[in-house]
Amino acid sequence: MSLYSKSIDNNFIIRDSYNLYQSPDIVPWGPKELDNPSYLLDTWHQDVGRNPTRGEINYVYVRAQNRTNVTQSTRIYLYVVVGGQLFTDPSSWTPLKAANNQDYVEISAGPDGRVVAPAAFRWKVPRDAPNHNCFVAIASNSDNPLPPGGFKSNAQFSYWASHNAGVAWRNVSLLPAGSATQIQKSLPFANLNDEPTRFGFWVEVTGHLDGLPSITAQCAEEGPDPKIDWEQPNSTTLFEVSRLPGHFKGILDVTVKLPDTYHSWPAGVDVATRYYDITAPPAMGLPGQMMMMGAFTVRG
Numbered sequence: 001m002s003l004y005s006k007s008i009d010n011n012f013i014i015r016d017s018y019n020l021y022q023s024p025d026i027v028p029w030g031p032k033e034l035d036n037p038s039y040l041l042d043t044w045h046q047d048v049g050r051n052p053t054r055g056e057i058n059y060v061y062v063r064a065q066n067r068t069n070v071t072q073s074t075r076i077y078l079y080v081v082v083g084g085q086l087f088t089d090p091s092s093w094t095p096l097k098a099a100n101n102q103d104y105v106e107i108s109a110g111p112d113g114r115v116v117a118p119a120a121f122r123w124k125v126p127r128d129a130p131n132h133n134c135f136v137a138i139a140s141n142s143d144n145p146l147p148p149g150g151f152k153s154n155a156q157f158s159y160w161a162s163h164n165a166g167v168a169w170r171n172v173s174l175l176p177a178g179s180a181t182q183i184q185k186s187l188p189f190a191n192l193n194d195e196p197t198r199f200g201f202w203v204e205v206t207g208h209l210d211g212l213p214s215i216t217a218q219c220a221e222e223g224p225d226p227k228i229d230w231e232q233p234n235s236t237t238l239f240e241v242s243r244l245p246g247h248f249k250g251i252l253d254v255t256v257k258l259p260d261t262y263h264s265w266p267a268g269v270d271v272a273t274r275y276y277d278i279t280a281p282p283a284m285g286l287p288g289q290m291m292m293m294g295a296f297t298v299r300g
Helices: 154-163
Strands: 026-030 057-066 072-082 105-109 114-116 121-124 132-140 167-173 182-191 197-206 214-218 229-232 237-244 248-257 270-278 290-298
Touching (some): 026 132, 057 072, 057 132, 182 270, 182 290, 197 214, 197 248, 214 237, 248 270
Antiparallel strands (some): 057 121, 072 105, 132 167, 197 237, 197 270, 214 229, 214 248, 270 290
């Protein structure tokens, strides 16, 4: 796993992946605790996280690594956040209690040592919970590890999460695969810039399929130009660009339908949806610099 530049100092690092939003060190494990959490040290170079299950208590583990040459200790905090609220006041994020009934887990590691928090965090997922949710993990010895104030631009949260060694972020989906030939997902998105900004929307179906799916993406809210109402038949990808008004918030509804030859959703076929703030002007035939602001993946 590669790491983003973690320039804000912390004795421990919780890794990012190639995608900022998919930390391999935040490990949702589902409605059953691990018999032996050291398994997550044996699989250090893998992302073994699973999608949480609606209506169940789900267990979430966090890994970290000591960045120093002496033994260190810290606390691990974990918050669950509705995707569209990442940029609101962090004090509104929901802290999760660990299996030890505290809102943090204490860890300790020797020089350069890797560690998994010995107690899992517990999240009772409501049956009517939004489809798209995010975990934010923080390593801190503070009684209040949240950053003061809110994030007032698209870049502020991304900078804080990507440059702070003791912070990581993971998006999760709650929709189980394997029971239907159609997946429908809703992704909250927002332009928190003051000015209108171009955003790119990307849907990708990966894994082996006999035949090609159809993809649609829609947003009922008025304001985007052009209107977000796109259809891509017989394709594994959809990418479109729309200009969003300043401070616009909306819901992107994505539907992927498999060919009629299928009767259930096959294992190993995933649907990834992402949206990007296209911040830089176009140059050399490219659409501009794209900064990912949100994503979810449904894993088959």
